Amino acid sequence: MPDNTTPLKRRSLRIAATALAATLPVWAVTAGPGGVVPTAAAQPGQEASASAEPAVVDGPFDSREAAEKTNYVPAEEAAWRNHVYSDTGRLDKMEEYKVHSPSMNRDIPVVVIRADNDVVNPPTLYLLNGADGGTGLANWLEQTTAADFYGNRVGSVNVVIPMSGAFSYYTDWEQPSALAGGGVQKWETFLTGELPGPMEKKLGTTNQHRAIVGMSMSASSVLVYAEQHQNLYDAVASYSGCPATSGAAASTVDVVLDRGNATYEEMWGDRNGETARRNDALLNVDKLSGQKNIYISSSSGLMGEHDVPSGDRLRGNPVGSVTPAVEGGAIEAVSNVCTHAFKAAADKAGIDSDRNNINWNFRDTGTHQWGYWQDDMFLSWPTLAAGLGLDTGDAEEKARQAAEDYLAANPGVGAAGSVPLLIDTWNNAWEKTYGDGADGNGEGAGA
Template sequence: MKLFRPILAIAAASAIAVGAATAAPADAAPVTAAQAAGNTPVGTVKNWNANPAPIAVSTGEKAKWVDEVDHNKVWAFWVSSPSMGRDIPVAVIPARNEAGQLVKNAPTVYLLNGAGGAEQNNDWLTYADTQKFYGDKGVNVVIPMEGAFSYYTDWLNTPQAEYFRGPQKWETFLTKELPGPIEQRLGADNRRAIVGFSMSGTSALVLPTKIPGFYDAAASFSGCAATSTFAPYNFARLTVNRGAGAAGANYQTVTPEQMWGPMGGPYNRANDALVNADKLRGTALYVSTATGLASENDMMGTLVGKGATPAQASAAAMTLQVEGGVIEAAINTCNHDLRAKLNKLQIPAHYEFRNVGTHSWPDWRKDLENSWWKTIKPAFKM
């Protein structure tokens, strides 16, 4: 899918310091990081210079997000994953108040990248100016910078492919190995939220069903809650196939069967947030989608106005309107199914259903702000 290639950039818009401010006490998720981890070995937070800078698989060069790391407004660490046997790069926007002071006992927002992720320079720091928005909100923002095409789930079998470096045990990493160590390093409290878009929008709904009460809030931008029926399962097939790289993208090298087993099987259903929607009760929810109909952001003239040449703008607009439109229309159906299920279960959520818009960054950037004001901040009682 060309939607996430670099041309569409045009369409996008160390320790806690002494004397840091302290956040006011607030209610927190009832499940602590230690309780979530149980007997699972947790990771170790390592300084950024412990390993060479990450390389973007798509370019073979240093990942672009690394240039945002100034060890002031944006920090970076390596966190070991015992289950995956390697260190994972993690970007952090430390909690600061409007005066620029570091804040102790602050909540943590976990942002998950989409399908191509940092491995394709398609991440929250590179595309969305996330550091500018969250820089004065008084919350820690933690962004794992690996996991392209993984659905941030625990795979049953490890693919041998370009974008998969060893075991894929992302649920274990995100819910057990990472939170305790990183939250301790940041001096965070027990309040936390998880946010994802596109592929990781699915993950942001699935992970809270695995440990109910662990997240105060969850936000899914253009994600599909369902995974175990024909259309969503095969949408996942299209996504994970891209993880094979150009040479191996044959729908056999990387498959959803490797990830979740057979469609509709027990493990697949265990990773379906629509099936397990009752476990979202008590988590503040934000769910967004558009219709796939082109908006102003998807028009050639808008892209030319942002600096594209007419040829670039024409190609990008075509990709947004055709590929991005089809994807978002499918996601729209997923999210209406989720709303119907949650309504039946009498589980409240904030829905941001737009009349126009494609599967692209401009709307997700808006969602980043909307989800904070409408769902995450209230859930943190800030």
């Protein structure tokens, strides 16, 4: 039978199915006498970092014009350049590099937020985008104060942000797909093996301390990297992800892959197969036993301070609450279930705050959106700084001040953004329909 549902309805059904699957306790864990424990995981294959050829790093470009002349990335996928260049050249501390991946045989845009000039041998933080990979407007530069926070306030770390990889899960795919115009996807090989050495050498540092951050789609990816490439990262942060990705929990992955017209089978093959299980962070949680400095967060899915019309993100736009309340709430609720299951498995595996410096942030409210990931950017910085060999006291103070300054500069509209604004919006719409002489009750003002 033909599918007569609208794309919005189909997506809503998919989200609902995902939420249902995520509530099933059999998808990633089994109950034992001591509580929740991970099921047996497949042995990992050869480490990408051990066999990868080095990437070729070209840049930085002196100007936007110079970068655009190379035509290596479509202009419609490079809106992030607005945050890298001014009319005359690069903005302070911002750089764009063209990086060639041997495994994918393609050039990948990478944005760098440089450490202060007087910082000698800084560590490196790899910052991954979510589902659109930075090709649209859903990226760290567009949606957060990352450039100011890391570049101006922290100033002691080089931040590396790949601006590609939409809907790829930043993983190595088993088959070619429609992503990025077709071809092979070898993102884990690129990010863990090909990129770090050449990128850090290009940035002039020999500091071996590095950390990685992922959110939404990439939140589970960074946990897999830490598990499968032990000792590569000194700190890891995962915001609003679903660490369970195989078996019945594969439906959570389908939500992302559908948007890229790709399939789970193209990516990892059988949903219960060796590759799928190898890339399931929950099944391999015991491999984090040697990892230090971990920050993991999720919210309940209930609307919070960044979701309401009166808040800092919407600034009085009542319609803007619809997506967080409906779609973002459902997605985050699923992430929350996944993350709590991951914590139970981590606890069972003996991964704890004292031995591993693992910090959990479970919010009572909040949906799947950038306001909370910016909060995580601030809140996770002391944990990341500990791994990067930086002063944690200084990190706490800078994070606290950055959060306070952001809220002071973006206070929202307060009570005027809630009921009064909704009434005004209703009356304005009514007047446009029935004329200036009508009120919201359908009667003339003088009646």
